[in-house]
Amino acid sequence: MVEDLSEDAAVSDAVQRGAYVFRAAGCHSCHTDTKGGGAPLAGGRALKTPFGTFYSPNITPHPVYGIGAWSDEDFEAALRHGVSPDGDPYYPSFPYTSYTGMSDEDIADLQAYLFAQEPVETQNKPHDLDFPYSLRFTLGLWKTMFFEAGAYQEDDQKDAAWNRGAYLTRHLGHCGECHSPRGFLGAVDDSLELAGNPEGPDGGKVPNLTPAENGLAGWSESDIAGALKIGITPEGDFLGDSMGEVIEHGTSHLSDDDLTAIAIYLKSLPANSGP
Amino acid sequence: MLRKSILAAGACAVAAGAVLMSNSVVPTSHASDLQVADAHEMAAVKQRQQTMKDVGGNMKIIAEFVKASKGSAAEASAAAAKIGELATSIPEIFEVKATLEQMDTVGKNRSKPEIWSDWDGFLERGKVLEDEAAKMAAVLNSGDAGTIQAQFATFGKEGCGGCHTTYRGPET
Numbered sequence: 001m002v003e004d005l006s007e008d009a010a011v012s013d014a015v016q017r018g019a020y021v022f023r024a025a026g027c028h029s030c031h032t033d034t035k036g037g038g039a040p041l042a043g044g045r046a047l048k049t050p051f052g053t054f055y056s057p058n059i060t061p062h063p064v065y066g067i068g069a070w071s072d073e074d075f076e077a078a079l080r081h082g083v084s085p086d087g088d089p090y091y092p093s094f095p096y097t098s099y100t101g102m103s104d105e106d107i108a109d110l111q112a113y114l115f116a117q118e119p120v121e122t123q124n125k126p127h128d129l130d131f132p133y134s135l136r137f138t139l140g141l142w143k144t145m146f147f148e149a150g151a152y153q154e155d156d157q158k159d160a161a162w163n164r165g166a167y168l169t170r171h172l173g174h175c176g177e178c179h180s181p182r183g184f185l186g187a188v189d190d191s192l193e194l195a196g197n198p199e200g201p202d203g204g205k206v207p208n209l210t211p212a213e214n215g216l217a218g219w220s221e222s223d224i225a226g227a228l229k230i231g232i233t234p235e236g237d238f239l240g241d242s243m244g245e246v247i248e249h250g251t252s253h254l255s256d257d258d259l260t261a262i263a264i265y266l267k268s269l270p271a272n273s274g275p
Numbered sequence: 276m277l278r279k280s281i282l283a284a285g286a287c288a289v290a291a292g293a294v295l296m297s298n299s300v301v302p303t304s305h306a307s308d309l310q311v312a313d314a315h316e317m318a319a320v321k322q323r324q325q326t327m328k329d330v331g332g333n334m335k336i337i338a339e340f341v342k343a344s345k346g347s348a349a350e351a352s353a354a355a356a357k358i359g360e361l362a363t364s365i366p367e368i369f370e371v372k373a374t375l376e377q378m379d380t381v382g383k384n385r386s387k388p389e390i391w392s393d394w395d396g397f398l399e400r401g402k403v404l405e406d407e408a409a410k411m412a413a414v415l416n417s418g419d420a421g422t423i424q425a426q427f428a429t430f431g432k433e434g435c436g437g438c439h440t441t442y443r444g445p446e447t
Contacts (some may be wrong), residue, residue: 204445226342230428231436236335238431240439248440252432 007267018113024172024258025099027114028249029242030056041114042066042122045158047093048202051186052129054093062119075111076104081149090246091127092147101152101171133186146187161257168258169194173251178206178242181275194266195274201242212271224263225256254269292356319360319371320384326361326368333358334435341427352415354428362434365401385444393441400438405436 022028031042033056043058061068067075074085082089082096090096102110132138152171154163169175170193180188181197196208196215208215216224223234228251231239239247251259333354372391373384390397407430414426417422 139295200445202445203447205447206445222342230431231439232334232338232431234335236331236333236338238334238435238439240436240441240443243447244436247436248432 014109014112015116015241016115017105018109018111020253021110021172022113023253025102025110026173026246026250027110029245031059034245039118039120039122041117042120044122044125046258049093050182050199051133052127054091054127054129055125056094058077058120058122059114060117060120060122061115062121065121065123066119068119072108072111076107079107079110080151082143082147088136089143091133091136091139092142094262095174095177097147097188098171098174098177100147101167102151103151103167106172112144136171142185143185146185148257161261161264162258163266164258165261165268168254168262169265174261175209179209189275192272192275194269195272198275208272208274209266210269210274211267211273212273215271216266217271221260221263221267224266225259228252228254228259228262229256249275315375317372319368320373320386323368323386324384326364327414330358330361330435333361334431337415337427340415348415348418352412353410355408355415358434359405359412362401362405362408365404367397369397385446387442387444390442397438397442400442404434404438 007056028040030045030047031041031043032038033042033046036044039043039060041058041060047054047056052205057064060066063069070078070085077083077085078090078094079096079099079102081096081100082092084090128132152167155166158166176188176193178200179197180193180195181199182188194209195212197206200206211217211219219234221228226232227239228247230252231244233239233248238244283443336346336354337351339345340348369390370385407426411426411430414422417423
């Protein structure tokens with residue numbers, strides 16, 4: 001990176017745009033150990049899954065413990081291809097399977113934003129996984145079975161709002177990572193995408209986001225936007241737990257247009273009553 | 276205090292029943308202790324759930340007024356005042372510890388253990404709900420749409436969502 005970052009107007013624009021991408025991509029919740037009082041983005045948050053417990057890594061620009069020594073290519077390879085700078089595949093607990101659809105510009109802006117944050121000297125904690133998921137070498141095979149890299153391609157049969165909604169929901173916001181059921185190999189079943197997950201992270205049930213009766217059938221577009229903005233449901237309940245964090249650090253900061261786009265996209269899905 | 280002694284009396288009655296039953300059906304007294312604990316906790320859980328349901332019902336009245344101009348400002352303001360009143364019972368209704376893990380077998384209970392491990396923090400959250408509800412009730416009577424919208428968002432996020440994020444577990 002160039003030395004005079006602060007002088008460069010184009011870079012600071014990228015940082016500003018990146019701040020928004022960062023919100024929409026929901027990086028904060030998983031990469032911050034809020035419960036344990038960890039520093040922002042310094043990792044260490046436990047993600048309990050049926051495959052074992054994952055600990056998120058430090059994504060501050062610390063050169064040794066964070067991503068400070070990463071090149072632009074390293075950063076893109078991580079998000080687009082799920083590959084670490086050492087060439088190792090990531091576990092899909094890191095939602096590169098969704099982020100792969102990010103635009104080149106969003107990836108670059110997100111990197112600019114992260115590199116503008118305070119470096120934190122916190123060492124990464126190794127994952128604590130059950131056999132056979134603990135065998136990292138099997139991930140290469142997993143990827144050939146379940147993963148295809150590539151930026152989101154707009155559907156020209158649909159309007160701009162729908163396409164924006166699809167991009168935000170399926171890629172940047174990676175909603176399906178929690179809101180879809182996974183098979184025993186940990187991959188999302190495409191036919192049940194966004195249809196809810198009875199075995200979500202931390203042992204919870206994750207609701208169905210398709211317009212099925214057990215999903216969002218009774219929700220209007222403005223109900224969905226309202227839930228993402230302030231957490232309210234049509235029953236007058238307020239979402240909490242992990243979705244509360246997503247709202248607090250992520251979706252409540254998005255523009256009304258983007259929240260409506262997500263709602264338009266979700267309401268356009270075929271109703272699917274899920275697993 | 277009165278409520279406590281009623282609960283204690285109830286628990287004794289249940290205990291007596293459990294001991295009688297244990298002579299014929301349940302083989303160990305240990306098992307009957309467990310039953311007593313569950314009955315006591317179950318009552319607490321039910322009371323909590325009812326209170327939260329009442330908060331939600333009143334919230335719905337406010338939301339419908341704010342978002343869709345259904346009902347009147349006076350009704351919405353009264354609902355906000357009611358939530359403030361319900362909020363004052365939070366320390367009492369959460370006094371009995373019955374968490375997600377303990378209550379796995381007896382239905383839907385989403386209280387996280389953090390409520391009791393961070394009791395002061397939890398009570399502060401209850402106070403936030405009480406204060407924000409009072410502000411909401413006042414603002415609804417003032418009539419300015421912009422202020423009402425803004426306070427509604429703060430009320431929901433700080434009063435309800437903030438607490439649910441830290442202290443309420445997922446649906447199981």
